[in-house]
Amino acid sequence: MKVRLLVCMGWLMAFSAFAQWQPAGDKIKTRWASQIDVNNVLPEYPRPIMERAEWQNLNGLWNYAILPIGKQTPSTFDGKILVPFAIESSLSGVQKKVGRENELWYQREFTIPSKWKNNRILLHFGAVDWKADVWVNDIKVGRHTGGYTPFSFDITSALKSGSNTLVVKVWDPTNDGYQPRGKQVNRPEGIWYTSVTGIWQTVWLEPVPEKYITNVKITPDIDKNILTVEASVNEVSALDKIEVKVMDGSQVIASGRSINHLPVEITMPEQVKLWSPDSPFLYDLEITLWSDNKPQDKVNSYAAMRKYSIKRDNKGIVRLQLNNKDLFQFGPLDQGWWPDGLYTAPTDDALKFDIQKTKDLGFNMIRKHVKVEPARWYMHCDRLGMIVWQDMPNGDRGPHWQPRQYFNGVEWLRSPESEANYRKEWKEIIDFLYSYPCVGVWVPFNEAWGQFKTKEIAEWTKQYDPSRLVNPASGGNHYPVGDMLDLHNYPHPELYLYDGQRPTVLGEYGGIGWAVKGHLWEPDRNWGYVQFNSSKEVTDQYVEYAEQLKTLIKHGFSAAVYTQTTDVEVEVNGLMTYDREMIKMDEQRIKQVNSEICNILNY
CATH class of the missing domain: 2.60.40.10 (Immunoglobulins)
Incomplete structure (x- = not known):
């Protein structure tokens, strides 16, 4: 009888949680959305580069409220939100915008396991976008700014026996602020996507000794x-x-x-x-x-024992090298967005899926585009063997233009506050990812989006981490600094500039589009750099561009990035549909030509 009672109570608790949460909205979703367990959300250990045996996951249903800036801790809440999915996402169960005039409040209860007695207790956040203030039992325990890096607070002195109350307040101005925000905007269109506010990675507790x-x-x-x-x-x-x-x-x-x-x-x-x-x-x-x-x-x-470097080959072309051998690095531009979770993959299997499929398609590199992923994404790249080019998420473009003479480029003039924040967040990103072997290239700027003081930033990046290569501005204003010259050209590959002292790379090309019915974010508003109507057509075009790329490699290209891994919102130029249900191209043909490109310098 007691066993039956416990089973029934378990079912009732699960049903109650399910009744309080359902994915919001009517947009397409991935297969993994239906696999979410509200009582066990993203249960995998969140920091694989430094793992301890004991920890407690705080993901799950929290209370939430949206209030105007300056209001005190809410006495009542608007409802439940599924952490760690951003409030604008379907998987949050809310799907509301917050805006710069409001703050997002979170609240939940937790208890500390008795076996953690005599330990210090750390409260960890994988990432919160953008400014987070945190209280435990009405005691302020910390503040953090920066939407892409983990942070933690020692909350031992704020704890009490029994139930403890955790409150988090978040403010995020999205594109109305100066902070790095990637492709988030308040009004999504074209290459700009839905905003992401608040907690979007795992929240967890960890016991540690007095000295740790x-x-x-x-x-x-x-x-x-x-x-x-x-x-x-x-x-x-x-x-x-x-x-x-x-x-x-x-x-x-x-x-x-x-x-x-x-x-x-x-x-x-x-x-x-x-x-x-x-x-x-x-x-x-x-x-x-x-x-x-x-x-x-x-x-x-x-x-991992590995080395990223550059060296001139026997034909006088400066090449990228891995472990002192020439390697043509070739991979997709990976935005890291999900139709149901936005910044957050529904499950760890989903997080791994894009990397595995990229590997299956014959690529050896991923350019992580103006976004930073959770730590487990980089762990999967480490394990699967995928080199990563890591972008700094773009942000503030500043109030004024400042002309430069080199290549007729221009740079933004940032405010002192904006510049200081950029430097702070870029350093934190490098610190966060330093020990993950897969990261081979730092990319501080993309296409002049907020580009400033390029020489200074590139030189600082190289000095701060001399173990990796620095791509100073992917497709942006070009200066003779850093470890490579990066060109963008759509839709076909084209070598229109060449650097005899650094590797010349094609940081973006492609964008072959196909709007596949039944797999679209918006059925009537889609675009790609070029558009076709069948798998054969997009595959033929991809292979044609790949053959052009082979010729250009012999003339000087040392790496290339194809746009892109998946469709994203109204962009339909992915190798896969946004819901990951369909590979748009002939996989065997793509794998064959990709493998030829990745190994071309070995022939």
């Missing part, structure tokens, strides 16, 4: 055969020791230790396994903090 590891920074050097691991600690002491074990499966194949806050430098085996798209091998890491000869904290991580 706060961050790991992992740097491989295949030329010296050394792996460097720098572990930051919340309370610094000269007596602390960091120990790192490098694992190949269950076997420890190398290890190292350091004291006095120094990085751990580990000499790797002579027959080290290199990471590449063809062989994406990852070593597991165990990183332990010792204090007074006692283990205080341990995190699990992983690393």
